[in-house]
Amino acid sequence: MNTPLKGKVALVAGATRGAGRQIAVQLGAAGATVYATGRTTRRQPSEMNRPETIEETAELVTAAGGVGIAVQVDHLVPQQVRDLVARIDAEQGRLDVLVNDIWGAEGLFTWDKPLWEDSLETGLHILRLAVDTHIITSHAALPLLIRRPGGLVVEVTDGTTEYNADTYRVSFFYDLAKTSVLRLAFAQAHELKAHGATAVAITPGWLRSEMMLEHYGVTEANWLDATAKEPHFVISESPAYVGRAVAALAADPDVARWNGQSLSSGQLSGVYGFTDLDGSRPDWFRYFREVHEAGRPADATGYR
Incomplete structure (x- = not known):
């Protein structure tokens, strides 16, 4: 088994479901010990009231070949995050990969409603979930990560810098949340460079998360x-695809070449050669520009 991350320790913050879950699993498949955090456990659901749990994620990590460790953490509570990092330090003495994938605002934002008509309270809560959680987690974890050179910080968002610069995300608060995370990666990259560490932002394409599959009434x-309902869904990708992208970055001895950049799963597939679960290599952002925006009929030929 190819385990380039054996002996490495990762924290995937926000690993209960979706991209975070599969990032944790794919890091485990590469041999890493992965601390999978989130709010939903088998005994205590979060406000989202979803069935997925961090224990399930940890079990999937272990089944994939790594070591999965589930820790219930609310990343809006600094002391809980500090306690988590202290535990990782006590148990492992190192942190090699930090993935900030905390989100939890699905269902809170509204599309096509201008700022002045939207709920200010809800909007500010979205920003806290999307941005404050990442800052709190990095603030606590980076001192452990920079203890050894070669550390990697991955900020997970929706859209690349180029894509978000030209595209309004149809919601003021959603747009601001996802764009802010790109800047978090850029700023951390500047501060970490002197310590031999790297920070990047990464985005999946059209993600077949558990909630997206439910939305369309299908399974993986x-x-x-x-x-049949949405022809352009033909370009969608499984969460494992972005998970494999993060695992490839973490295993790259020359990962510093990406410092400060925003990356996509499709882009990195072309560099590292990994595929999605079905063996394809979907490239959502190129498809979006050349097919979707161009008004062409849905056809993924040449794009996956």
């Missing part, structure tokens, strides 16, 4: 059936 096994 029959996801193509959703194209």
